[in-house]
Amino acid sequence: xxxxxxxxxxxxxxxxxxxxxxxxxxxxxxxxxxxxxxxxxxxxxxxxxxxxxxxxxxxxxxxxxxxxxxxxxxxxxxxxxxxxxxxxxxxxxxxxxxxxxxxxxxxxxxxxxxxxxxxxxxxxxxxxxxxxxxxxxxxxxxxxxxxxxxxxxxxxxxxxxxxxxxxxxxxxxxxxxxxxxxxxxxxxxxxxxxxxxxxxxxxxxxxxxxxxxxxxxxxxxxxxxxxxxxxxxxxxxxxxxxxxxxxxxxxxxxxxxxxxxxxxxxxxxxxxxxxxxxxxxxxxxxxxxxxxxxxxxxxx
Numbered sequence: 001x002x003x004x005x006x007x008x009x010x011x012x013x014x015x016x017x018x019x020x021x022x023x024x025x026x027x028x029x030x031x032x033x034x035x036x037x038x039x040x041x042x043x044x045x046x047x048x049x050x051x052x053x054x055x056x057x058x059x060x061x062x063x064x065x066x067x068x069x070x071x072x073x074x075x076x077x078x079x080x081x082x083x084x085x086x087x088x089x090x091x092x093x094x095x096x097x098x099x100x101x102x103x104x105x106x107x108x109x110x111x112x113x114x115x116x117x118x119x120x121x122x123x124x125x126x127x128x129x130x131x132x133x134x135x136x137x138x139x140x141x142x143x144x145x146x147x148x149x150x151x152x153x154x155x156x157x158x159x160x161x162x163x164x165x166x167x168x169x170x171x172x173x174x175x176x177x178x179x180x181x182x183x184x185x186x187x188x189x190x191x192x193x194x195x196x197x198x199x200x201x202x203x204x205x206x207x208x209x210x211x212x213x214x215x216x217x218x219x220x221x222x223x224x225x226x227x228x229x230x231x232x233x234x235x236x237x238x239x240x241x242x243x244x245x246x247x248x249x250x251x252x253x254x255x256x257x258x259x260x261x262x263x264x265x266x267x268x269x270x271x272x273x274x275x276x277x278x279x280x281x282x283x284x285x286x287x288x289x290x291x292x293x294x295x296x297x298x299x300x
Contacts, residue, residue: 001025001027002027002065002067002068002189003028003060003066003067004016004027004029004068004072004204004277005028005029005057005068005072006030007028007029007253008036010148010179010181011070011106011179011181012028012070012078012182012187013184014051014179014181014182015185015189016028017039017042018183018186019094019190020039020042020043020044022190024190025045026043026044026045027046027060027064028045029060030048030215031048031051033046035049049189051072051091052083052090053090057091057093057094058097061095061100062098065101065102066101066102066103066104066192067095067100067102067105068105069086069095069105069106069126069130070090071087071123075244076244076246076249076283077089077246077248079123079248080246080249081121081122081248084126088122088129091126091131095133101137101191102138103137104139104188104189105123105127105130105140106142107140107143108120108143109143109145109174109267110124110256110259110265111127111199112124113277116264117255117256118226118251118252118256120256120259127140127199130275131197134299138197138198139199140198140199140200141185141188141199141200142200142201143171144176144201144202144203144204144219144267145175145176145260146175147175147176147178147204148177148178148288150213150217151288152243154289157223157226157293157298158297161226162226163214164227164231164255165236166233166253166257166261167257168210168259169211169230169231171209171261172207172208172209173204173207173208174201174203174207174267174271175281176196176204176277177277177279180202180277180278181189181277183207185195193222200275201268202275202277203267203269203271203275203280204276204277204279205277205279206281212230213228214228216281216285217285217289219289220290227251233254233257233258236250237254240253240254280283
């Protein structure tokens, strides 16, 4: 039996649906029973458990051979790192107390670094905590930069006629669609072919710069001259807070961006068939970004 945390999120939902489609017994945990309902209707067992409640998670993990664990984003948290530590402590405790044999963790490129990478430091610490469970076989999926991080640019383009952010325009980064992370994690859970404590970077279909992303987006939405500009952190922080981030989260996000710009945060693995995933930025923009842009344009 499998337990999936974050089952209503971008990766967890994909994992749950793929396991169910293979006839596997799946338990999904989350804080909101109503959001778990659609997965329960597809055959999953739903358990309400706060991701920071070790006792509730231990009950949810009981009887599981393998679990998928992650730290759900909480961009409004006044102290994001404290939130991350509470969640990873609870998930680690539950994994150990329930006697889980296998765990797949959603981590990130850059989790090899103990500091200087913003919110990714919390994933570094989570990896270390799980590595302290002697009997556990764990796979740490160090994913690249989510393609979904492009979606807020819909509003930026509508407001300013351009794309903008903290990353250098020419910085090529591994962009990955979260559905590909979910598909990889599901296969890892089905095969359980890993042992000890292992890392696997997932680098998307190819490395892409924001300048190239702007060209792809522009062509898809009928704005072939669309450009991207890097903005200074001092200018971006108020906008991030206005979008709903706590000041602390905004600072951490900007620290991570600076770490990417400097090369401090970068993949360790060379690109290979094992860490390359199928969804291209062109496919993602056509299927996800462009429809949202057109929907926003129609409702404006």
